[in-house]
Amino acid sequence: MAIFKPVSEILRNFLKKILEENQILSASPSLFLRTTPTGIIYRSAIAFQQGNSEITAQRWADDLIKSYLSKKSSPFILKSKSDGNLDCYPTVEILTDWLEQFSLDWLPWLISQQKTVNFLQFPQFNLFFCQYIHARCCSLRRLGENTKQFTATDQAISWLSTENELIITDPQEWALLRQWIHLSDRLSQASEGEILKLMTHLCESFWQFERYCRIFSDIRQEKKQISRIRLKMVAYTELILHGLLTQCLQVDAPTAL
Secondary structure, X not given: OOOOOOHHHHHHHHHHHHHHHOOOOOXXXXXXXXXXXXXXXXXXXXXXXXXXXXXOHHHHHHHHHHHHHOOOOOOEEEEEOOOOOEEEEEOHHHHHHHHHHHHHHHHHHHHXXXXXXXXXXXXXXXXXXXXXXXXXXXXXXXXXXXXXXXOOOOOOOOOEOOOOOEOOOOHHHHHHHHHHHHHHHHHHHXXXXXXXXXXXXXXXXXXXHHHHOOOOOOOOHHHHHXXXXXXXXXXXXXXXXXXXXHHHOOOOOOOOO
């Protein structure tokens, strides 16, 4: 059985646990994945569900954060906003663990969702574009595998630098990672039309990623590390598209066009 979980599910369970520990009864926390140049940020309006005439949403969120900060270790950083919203930032450890689990269990998890899409009912959907991006990913991965210093299947490729920071800094890298997360967050509840939109947005994001992020660079160590991570992002995008094309759309995922 797949043990992969979307980031939103991990965060929602975390917030529920904090509420229960503070003896607060609440509906499932609402979450919205924000679009930011860098980083992954979820925004929750849960404080508005708890605030009342005696305590503002911001005060309630501040009190919740104080309780949360008393814990020794937490998978998310919480920050209250002046408008009462609660921003939640996954830690580097959470993102790294999620990415490593993704490569192992995303496809079994996708199959378990039993999602099928009759894309022929959506004439505006560009199947060729999605198949082209998949083939492009395959081409780049093969080029990397033919270059000994860049091996996408090498498990030694770490997402972390020697300073334990994510080796993801370019806005287009973050945008691509955000698409993986958003797609995984939405897939179980998505309609057929939304799944096709998610696929299209993923392909468009990869198109921009390849355009602005140089994948193959010189052999200087710092550049080599960035290239290896970008090649790993190519391989992950290939994995996602292969699953969506073959399992959801039930069409070929061409490796060359």
